[in-house]
Every structure is written in structure tokens, then in C-alpha cells.
Amino acid sequence: MADPKQTPSSEHAKINRRDMMSRTALLGAALGAGVWTPQGATARPAKRQKAARKPILKSLKFGMIGEKLPILDKFKLVQDLGYDGVELNSPGGENKQECLEASQKTGLPIHGVVDSRHWSVRATEADPKRREQCLNDLMTAIKESHYCGGSSALFVPGHGKDGPEEEIIARSLEVIQGAVPLAAKLGVSILIENVWNHMFYDHNGKPEQSADRYAAFIDACNSPWVGAYYDIGNHHKYGQPQDWVRTLGKRIVKLDVKGFSRAKNNWSAIGDGTIDWPAVREALDEIGFTGWCTAEVGGGDRKRLADILARLNRVLPN
Secondary structure, three states: OOOOOOOOOHHHHOOOHHHHHHHHHHHHHHHHHOOOOOOOOOOOOOOOOOOOOOOEEEEEEHHHEOOOOOHHHHHHHHHHHOOOEEEEEEOOOOOHHHHHHHHHHHOOOEEEEEEOOOOOOOOOOOOHHHHHHHHHHHHHHHHHHHHOOOOEEEEOOOOHHHOOHHHHHHHHHHHHHHHHHHHHHHOOEEEEEOOOOOOOOOOOOOOOOOOHHHHHHHHHHOOOOEEEEEEOOOOOOOOOHHHHHHHHHHHEEEEEEOEEEOOOOEEEOOOOOOOOHHHHHHHHHHOOOOEEEEEOOOOEOHHHHHHHHHHHHHHOOO
16 A cells, blocks of 8 residues: 555645635624524424434444454454444554555454544644644644545544634644545545634633534535534533534534533433433434444443443443
């Protein structure tokens, strides 16, 4: 295969800066005014009809496997437990050739990767050299996801501590747009995860915030190759997941799953805590979601991984 760390030519990384800056300005104005309406959003009907249910595939992060086994045996373990697939880290992480061979031998798919450096080398940093490195890391994740047969690269778009909102949004959009041509060429989606990064929500604000700003950012990327990797538990402290699902709608491509308790103001086991899981499943049915959900919790041995899968199946039944 081609060297997964080889970066595309500068032609692939070029973007229409005037267009990008125009969209950044419009996004900043909308976020500041609080009047933005998500693209394609519809008013919630007064009385909903029960939507048809579509299947959700269950996965885990590969690093959650606590058994000390060769890579092939880890794939066999996960498959034996009943998981539908796994997700890797990139850059770095597991040996991708060994993982691909294990996937081919077992038939257990690698559905994507998580950019492993997006926290430490961020798209919103003021130093352009650091942003360039962030772009290179994201492109490596895209290439390695493609090499392993994956369809996505999970990406955190930066951190609010890196500057004023208008500036960090422009920086982040530039990095993402720089990776879009490669994503399109290889057929790998760049999926933006909602995390506690002080972007697109008020970290010290009210508990019932909306997903409007998160959705606006994805729309500003202006590409079918950029979507949402919606983490159901991450912002329950600040909003209701079922409402965020309806706002994000078709932007949601994949799901991360964890629990959260407002009563304890802390994370909880999947299915415990205060998330209204039946309401979340109903909302996912309404938007017609089908595809991958991945547990993102503390892993462990076979017994622990079996319990996690049982919880996934309870809260997101097919």
C-alpha cells in the first residue's frame, strides 16, 4: 500500500479562502445572535407517529479490550462476544496491517478510526505550524481508516481556550477543509464529535442548551464528507440527548455511547444515570438513523466487555 503517513500535494489541501471566510463570518454572526436555524430542520410535530426502527450496529474502541492477547485473538474475542465491529486509533495506536489481517481472517470489520492527536495538536491553535500538523494528523487518520476498510475518522475540532470564537472557528474550518479533498477521494467521512471543549455550547451555562451551534458548524463545513459523530452522553449535563438528535438529524453519521447522571453530576454506566434512553431511541427512529454506535467507557476483561455489550443492546435495542 501507499505510505499512510504520506501527505497529499498542496493542490489537494487548497481551499477557497474567500468562500471559507464568508461562511465563517455568517456562522459567527448566527452563533452570536442566537437566531440560527439548522439546515433542513423541521418543527417538531405536536403528535408524533411511531417511526420505523432501523438496526444499530454495536462496536467498541479497540483500546477497551483489556485481555492481554495477540491482535488476532482480540478480534476473535470481540466477535465471540457478539460485537459487530471495532474502532481503532490513528495516528499511532494499533498495528494497522495486523488489524487489517485480523479483520479479514475473522470477518469482524474495522468501521473507522479516532484521530488520536486532536486534543494535543489542535485545529484551533494560533500557531499555523501546529494547525498544519493537526491537518497532517487528520489526513493520516483518513488514510489509515481507508486502509483498514473503515468509513470515518472521528475528529475533535479544537478547543475554546485557543482564542475568541470567531478566530478559532475560522482556524478549525480551514483545517477541516484542507482534509476534505482527501476524504472525498478515499470515501472516508470526517465526523465531528461533541465533547467538553468549550466550543458550540456554554460550559458554565444553563442545563438545557441546544445543539444549534454544533449543527451550524457542521453546515459551515459545506461538505457531504463532514458530519456528526454524536456522543449521546457527553452533553447530557447541558441538554437532552433526544433533542440534540432531532436537531442534528441527518448530520449524525455515527454514535458514541456512554452514560451520565445529572443527579451525581458525573459519568455513569451505560443505562444508569439520568439519560432517557427510550426517548433517545425514539428520536433516532424519527431521524431514520441506522449504522454504527461505539461504546466509549472504561474497558476490561471478557466479563466487562460482555456487560458493556449487554448494556448497549438494552439502551439501543434493534
